[in-house]
Amino acid sequence: MPPAAPPVAPTAPAAAPVRGRFAPSPTGPLHFGSLVAAFGSWLCARSAGGEWRIRVEDVDRSREVPGAAQAQLRSLAALGLDHDGPVEWQSRRGDLYAAALQKLLDAGLAFECHCSRADVAATGGIHRTCRPGARRPDPAMRLRVPDGCREVFDDAVHGHVAQDIAREVGDFVLRRADGYWAYQLAVVVDDADQGITGVVRGADLLDSTPRQLLLQRALGLPRPRYLHLPLVLDGDGRKLSKSRASLPVDDTDPLPALRMAWVALGQDPRVLPAQAALPALLDAAVRGFDPRRIPRGPLPATALHNAAATQGA
Numbered sequence: 001m002p003p004a005a006p007p008v009a010p011t012a013p014a015a016a017p018v019r020g021r022f023a024p025s026p027t028g029p030l031h032f033g034s035l036v037a038a039f040g041s042w043l044c045a046r047s048a049g050g051e052w053r054i055r056v057e058d059v060d061r062s063r064e065v066p067g068a069a070q071a072q073l074r075s076l077a078a079l080g081l082d083h084d085g086p087v088e089w090q091s092r093r094g095d096l097y098a099a100a101l102q103k104l105l106d107a108g109l110a111f112e113c114h115c116s117r118a119d120v121a122a123t124g125g126i127h128r129t130c131r132p133g134a135r136r137p138d139p140a141m142r143l144r145v146p147d148g149c150r151e152v153f154d155d156a157v158h159g160h161v162a163q164d165i166a167r168e169v170g171d172f173v174l175r176r177a178d179g180y181w182a183y184q185l186a187v188v189v190d191d192a193d194q195g196i197t198g199v200v201r202g203a204d205l206l207d208s209t210p211r212q213l214l215l216q217r218a219l220g221l222p223r224p225r226y227l228h229l230p231l232v233l234d235g236d237g238r239k240l241s242k243s244r245a246s247l248p249v250d251d252t253d254p255l256p257a258l259r260m261a262w263v264a265l266g267q268d269p270r271v272l273p274a275q276a277a278l279p280a281l282l283d284a285a286v287r288g289f290d291p292r293r294i295p296r297g298p299l300p301a302t303a304l305h306n307a308a309a310t311q312g313a
């Protein structure tokens with residue numbers, strides 16, 4: 001008899017309405033790199049006749065810049081990237097994350113970890129077993145990742161992706177020692193709770209996706225489709241959001257930034273009318289968007305600038 005197939009996370013039903021989302025962290029103003037992620041996910045959802053949600057990922061209050069979330073929301077509105085439903089705030093959704101953690105604890109899939117940062121650093125940052133006798137007043141909660149645990153998925157841009165989570169990541173944190181919910185748990189709970197069918201975001205999160213698939217499987221949640229967009233790099237090869245050169249998008253003059261983001265998404269600049277007001281430009285973008293043209297990147301910002309400028313921007 002062939003061995004029993006491993007349990008498979010249920011996939012979103014084929015008939016489910018398309019629903020995408022943009023999930024910015026409020027760590028600064030909307031810059032060009034995050035505009036590419038916002039515009040890319042908006043285009044994927046709108047060109048498929050679907051909904052687009054916004055979720056502010058403000059779980060990590062220590063990294064939050066006061067006023068940044070409101071500024072990002074204002075920028076998205078100025079860019080014409082309209083959203084459906086209310087804006088969700090992760091900081092108000094702790095009960096959902098607590099319930100998910102409890103479910104994992106009850107199933108014996110999560111555990112309290114008393115190891116210190118130094119303990120984990122001593123094993124290359126990869127947690128496999130707790131240091132015997134370790135005790136701390138503020139333990140973290142981790143997901144137990146069995147030896148040989150692998151996840152694979154097909155990304156719409158990057159193709160087949162596989163990760164040995166036990167070896168490359170180890171038992172990962174669900175609730176941090178400082179009490180904040182970890183991104184991995186919050187994002188999985190929220191994508192399922194909000195009925196997201198397609199996750200479109202930057203390629204810096206490609207190697208987080210296997211952890212999220214594992215959590216979906218452990219919690220019995222559906223698996224959305226994934227598309228990871230190219231990162232935009234500055235002249236020194238750094239991700240734009242991390243770079244000093246990442247200037248905020250100009251809310252008062254959104255068209256040049258949108259045209260450049262369109263080029264960053266690998267789209268044909270001739271699709272966008274040369275002289276157009278914002279609604280007409282977005283309309284043409286939704287009609288002419290072709291997700292198969294999205295490059296893997298990463299993309300140097302200077303080349304994009306030149307391409308957008310020479311193509312009638």
Ligand code: GLU
Nearest residue numbers: 023024025057187201205
């Ligand atoms: N909050 C993350 C960021 O701003 C994005 C998370 C996601 O899209 O899953 O980079």
